Amino acid sequence: xxxxxxxxxxxxxxxxxxxxxNCSYTVSGLRGLFWYRQxxxxxxxxxxxxxxxxxxxxxxxxxxxxxxxxxxxxxxxxKPEDSATYLCAVRSPKRSNDYKLSFGAGTTVTVRA
Amino acid sequence: xxxxxxxxxxxxxxxxxxxTIQCQVDSQVTMMxxxxxxxxxxxxxxxxxxxxSEATYESGFVIDKFPISRPNLTFSTLTVSNMSPxxxxxxxCSVGRDRERNTDTQYFGPGTRLTVL
Numbered sequence: 001x002x003x004x005x006x007x008x009x010x011x012x013x014x015x016x017x018x019x020x021x022n023c024s025y026t027v028s029g030l031r032g033l034f035w036y037r038q039x040x041x042x043x044x045x046x047x048x049x050x051x052x053x054x055x056x057x058x059x060x061x062x063x064x065x066x067x068x069x070x071x072x073x074x075x076x077x078x079k080p081e082d083s084a085t086y087l088c089a090v091r092s093p094k095r096s097n098d099y100k101l102s103f104g105a106g107t108t109v110t111v112r113a
Numbered sequence: 114x115x116x117x118x119x120x121x122x123x124x125x126x127x128x129x130x131x132x133t134i135q136c137q138v139d140s141q142v143t144m145m146x147x148x149x150x151x152x153x154x155x156x157x158x159x160x161x162x163x164x165x166s167e168a169t170y171e172s173g174f175v176i177d178k179f180p181i182s183r184p185n186l187t188f189s190t191l192t193v194s195n196m197s198p199x200x201x202x203x204x205x206c207s208v209g210r211d212r213e214r215n216t217d218t219q220y221f222g223p224g225t226r227l228t229v230l
Binding site: 034 | 117154155157158171218221226
C-alpha cells in the first residue's frame with residue numbers, strides 16, 4: 001500500500017526565515033508527486049507536479065524538488081501570506097485507468113510578521 | 114486550471130437524512146473524483162466518476178452509502194445517504210484528465226462542509 005509521510009506536522013517561521021518541508025513516499029511505480037496548498041475552509045490549491053528524480057519546479061517563494069524517496073518544498077523568505085497547510089500527494093497506479101491520489105497528512109506552516 | 118464550483122458550500126443535517134452535493138466544472142473533463150476530508154485529517158478518495166460508466170469506489174466506501182451520478186462531462190453529484198455524525202466532513206470534488214490539456218493534475222473545488230447532528 002502506498003505510504004506518504006510529511007514532516008514536520010507543524011512549522012512556525014518568522015517572516016524571512018527560510019525553511020523546508022519534507023514528503024517521503026513508499027510506492028511501487030511513481031507516476032507523479034503533487035504539492036498543494038490548503039487554506040482553512042477551502043479546497044486544496046495546486047502548486048506543482050514532479051515526475052522524475054532530479055526534477056525541480058519554482059513558483060515565487062516556493063521550490064519543489066524530487067528524489068527517488070522524497071520530495072522537498074523549500075520556502076524562501078516566507079511572508080505571512082504563505083501561512084497554510086501544504087499537502088503532498090502521489091499517484092502510483094495499480095491499473096491503467098487508476099488516477100487515485102494518496103495524500104500525506106500535511107504540514108501546517110505559520111509565518112509570523 | 115479548471116474553475117470548479119460546489120453546492121452547497123456547507124450544511125447542517127439531521128441523523129438519518131441524505132444530502133446531495135453538486136459539482137460543476139467550466140470545461141469538459143474526462144474524470145471527476147470525490148474526496149472526503151475528516152476533521153484534522155488529510156484527503157481520502159471516495160470514488161472516481163467517469164461520464165457514461167459506473168463510478169469506481171475505493172475500499173471502505175460503497176455505492177449504497179455514497180451514490181454518485183455523472184450525467185455529462187461538466188457535472189457530477191455525490192449523495193451522502195442515511196447520515197450519521199461520523200459523516201461530518203468536508204467533501205471535495207476534483208477534476209483530472211482535462212481533454213484540452215491532457216494532464217494528470219487534479220484540481221479541487223472549494224469543498225462542502227457537512228455537519229451531521
